[in-house]
Each structure stands twice: as structure tokens, then as C-alpha cells.
Amino acid sequence: MAPLQSDSSRDHTLAIGIDFGTTNSVVACARASAGVDLVDFATPDGPAAVFRSALCFWADDAHRGALASAAGPWAIAEFLDFPGGSRFLQSFKSVAANPAFEHANLFEKRLKFEELGRIFLRHLVAHGGAALAELPDRIVVGRPVRYVGARPDPALARTRYDAMFASLGRPVHYVYEPLGAAFSFAARLTEPATLLVADFGGGTSDFSIVRVAAPGAPRRCTPLGAAGIGIAGDQFDFRIMDKLVLPLLGKGGTYRSFDKVLEIPPGHFADFGDWSRLALMRNRRTLEQLAKLQHSATDPAAIGRMIAVVENELGHGLYEAVGRLKRALSSDTHAQFQFAGDGLTIAVDVARTDFERWIAPDLDRIAETVDAALADAGLAPDHIDHVFLTGGSSLIPAVRDLFTRRFGDARIACGDELTSIAHGLALIGQSPDLDEWTAPAA
Ligand SMILES: Nc1ncnc2c1ncn2[C@@H]1O[C@H](COP(=O)(O)OP(=O)(O)OP(=O)(O)O)[C@@H](O)[C@H]1O
Numbered sequence: 001m002a003p004l005q006s007d008s009s010r011d012h013t014l015a016i017g018i019d020f021g022t023t024n025s026v027v028a029c030a031r032a033s034a035g036v037d038l039v040d041f042a043t044p045d046g047p048a049a050v051f052r053s054a055l056c057f058w059a060d061d062a063h064r065g066a067l068a069s070a071a072g073p074w075a076i077a078e079f080l081d082f083p084g085g086s087r088f089l090q091s092f093k094s095v096a097a098n099p100a101f102e103h104a105n106l107f108e109k110r111l112k113f114e115e116l117g118r119i120f121l122r123h124l125v126a127h128g129g130a131a132l133a134e135l136p137d138r139i140v141v142g143r144p145v146r147y148v149g150a151r152p153d154p155a156l157a158r159t160r161y162d163a164m165f166a167s168l169g170r171p172v173h174y175v176y177e178p179l180g181a182a183f184s185f186a187a188r189l190t191e192p193a194t195l196l197v198a199d200f201g202g203g204t205s206d207f208s209i210v211r212v213a214a215p216g217a218p219r220r221c222t223p224l225g226a227a228g229i230g231i232a233g234d235q236f237d238f239r240i241m242d243k244l245v246l247p248l249l250g251k252g253g254t255y256r257s258f259d260k261v262l263e264i265p266p267g268h269f270a271d272f273g274d275w276s277r278l279a280l281m282r283n284r285r286t287l288e289q290l291a292k293l294q295h296s297a298t299d300p301a302a303i304g305r306m307i308a309v310v311e312n313e314l315g316h317g318l319y320e321a322v323g324r325l326k327r328a329l330s331s332d333t334h335a336q337f338q339f340a341g342d343g344l345t346i347a348v349d350v351a352r353t354d355f356e357r358w359i360a361p362d363l364d365r366i367a368e369t370v371d372a373a374l375a376d377a378g379l380a381p382d383h384i385d386h387v388f389l390t391g392g393s394s395l396i397p398a399v400r401d402l403f404t405r406r407f408g409d410a411r412i413a414c415g416d417e418l419t420s421i422a423h424g425l426a427l428i429g430q431s432p433d434l435d436e437w438t439a440p441a442a
């Protein structure tokens, strides 16, 4: 996008919308001329509107005891260059509301959520270049309707978000993420309508029901109800890991203990489901335990593959391969899971129906949450005129099917899967009644 003009009276930025996502972050600027532009971030592959919500840390050689860091696609590049000497963090938004998460252990340093967040924002703003060099007074930040976790604490998440976004030095307004998407979609509508927005991201699936007035009405959107659940793309990735990859690394196998044959305790594989622990598995205790297990295992080669994953830090690469398989199965009914790393090569054919079976319990819980959103609004499916599917995980055919079954194809719209929320948050930032859109503090 064009740099900010010094003649700020003409087309200066009035507001920015920040969609800080579990997987991807996107920023949009609302202009005085009423237009909204997505910020293009500098990436190793050229400008891009989508910036991965990832961080990489390593020991800063120039300053003893200090950490150097990179974010987004730069974090991935640094980690791939030097996997043994760096720590890669992704999906850190998913611990925002988790009281059990105190800090990430990074070499000798411990960083709290808000410290990770501030580092991420500093890099995000810097890679946004001129577009984010001067921030406006209206900053609208999205928040999920419901945070990830068994017992998420939204008040804690709010405190942590406040501490993270304070670093921007401007007042911040929080708005439910699906309301951003509703605003963005409303810009396409020419008639009054009742809209269900379903946003399937990396961490959460959020639903919002909104009444949209005719264009030009003093108040364009009125929220009627909402619901959310902390099950989305990361959980689907974990299902692939758990059902396809971990059995190849020994999960579900057996070992000999004296004269008994016992199942390998699943606890050995628990760290694969937790990003903050996965990076820390390469420690002497874990490796000693695995070596002992390999000795007594019925299939020692499988545990050998597990040891290769831990020793050679292949976890990140495995998750990337899982993500590639998942995305391929959105467009094809069959795809190959492929991974090649030090000590581990996997090539397995997977059918879309396998994936759908693995995520079936998650889809059931998501469907219940759609019902909860309708109940919150006091509406039946017949009352919904349009369903807007957005977020990267809405590209999964089985996710879309949940809606075609309930609402029929004709009422379903999609598009701008990764950018609609930031776009809508910036539009909300322009609205005179911004405060009315603000999400409750807890
Ligand atoms: N073609 C595809 N098929 C299936 N999943 C996809 C596809 N493209 C992206 N995804 C998934 O979408 C998710 C990212 O979507 P999105 O950017 O909307 O999430 P987010 O905003 O970062 O997360 P959240 O809103 O939960 O905080 C990831 O889990 C990614 O694997």
C-alpha cells in the first residue's frame, strides 16, 4: 500500500484494525477517503498481507544473556536456518486466557504472554513499514468470543492483552472478531438482512449473528447473539498428528516389562499437543526415558523414529507437513502426507474421509456451538438470510458441509478467508459509535 502522505488532511489513516490471530495476523488501515487498505508486510518472499503469528528466539551473541528474536515468516526462516540453536513459538495466542501458563522458557529467559506479545507487535509494526510508522488514535483489536482452553479466563486474557497492546502507545478498543467479519460482509449487502458469521481460525471457531440494516442507515449492524469454542485448525492439525504420525513413532504400541506386554504410556507423546513443551523435549531426561523405552519396545524402530524427532528437533517440520496435508485435503479427496528429515522419512496416502473421521468429534462440538449462537440470538435457522463463512479453516469441506446441511447452499457466502476480520475491524474503527462495538472486559 502507499506510504502515509505528509499532506495528512487528504487521505490519512483514521483507524487501524488488528486481527491478531492464532496462526496469522493481518492489519488494515481505514482512510479518511473511506477506503480500507490491508497493510503489506515485508517478508522474505516479497510483500504479503498475512503475517504468521510466530516467534523465533536465539541467544544474542553481541549481548551476553540477551535474546535476539524474529517474527512472522522471518521467524520461520531463522528457525529453519538454525533449528538446534533457536526456539520456535507458534500459536502463542492460545495461552492468553490460560492461568496455568506463566511464561515460556527460552534459554535462560522466561517470557510472559504479554512480553511475547510485545515482541511480536514490535516486529509486526516494523515489517509494516511506512503504513504503520505513525499510528492513529483509533486502534481496534479483535478478540475471540471464547478463548482456547478447558477453563479459559477472559479477564486474565484482557489484562494480558492490555499489557501487550499498551506498547503501541495508543488507546485500544476490543471488538469480537466475528463482528469484524460481519462488518466486512455487510459492505457487500444492499438489502437489510440477518447474518450469521462463522469464523474458523487456527485456535477458535467463533459465531456471531448480526442484523444488518439497509446501506446508509444510521446504524448498519446490530449484534443479536454470539458463541464460540476453542476448537479449530490447530486441533485439526493435532488430530492428524495423533492419528497418523504418532502411531508411526510408537504411540499405541507395546513394550515388555518383565513377563508382561504393556501399552506404551500415551504420556510420552503428550508434549506433541502443546507447542510450548514440544520445543523443550530435547532434554537429557526425556532422551534417557526414550532410550530405555526403545530397548524394551516391541517395535524399537518406531521409538527410534521418535528419538530422531526429539534429537533432531523435527517437531516444527512435522507440523508444517501436517498443515500441508490438511490444506491439500481441502481441495483433493486424496493426498500424500510427506515428510523427510534427519532420521525420519514418511510418505503415506490419506483420504479426505480419514481426516473427516478423525475430526468428527470436533465437528460435533462445533455444530453444538452454532446451535448455541442461534439460541443466544433467539432465532431458528430459517431466520438467517446469509451465512458468511470466513477464517482459514472454513476452507475445509466438512466444515462447510455443517452449514450447507443446516442452511442450504444458496444462503452461504464465503471469501477473504484470511483478511475479512482485519478489514471489518478497520471499518468499525471509522464508525462514530465505536464504543458500542466494544466487547465486554471479561
Ligand atoms: N486450505 C485450507 N484448508 C484447511 N485449513 C486451512 C486452509 N488454509 C488455512 N487453513 C488453516 O486455517 C487456520 C488459519 O486461519 P486464520 O488465519 O483464519 O486463523 P487465525 O485468525 O490465525 O486464528 P484465530 O482466529 O483462531 O485466532 C490454520 O489452522 C490453517 O492451517
Ligand SMILES: [Mg+2]
Residues within 6 Å of the ligand: 019, 021, 022, 177, 199, 200, 201, 202, 391, 421
Ligand atoms: Mg482469526
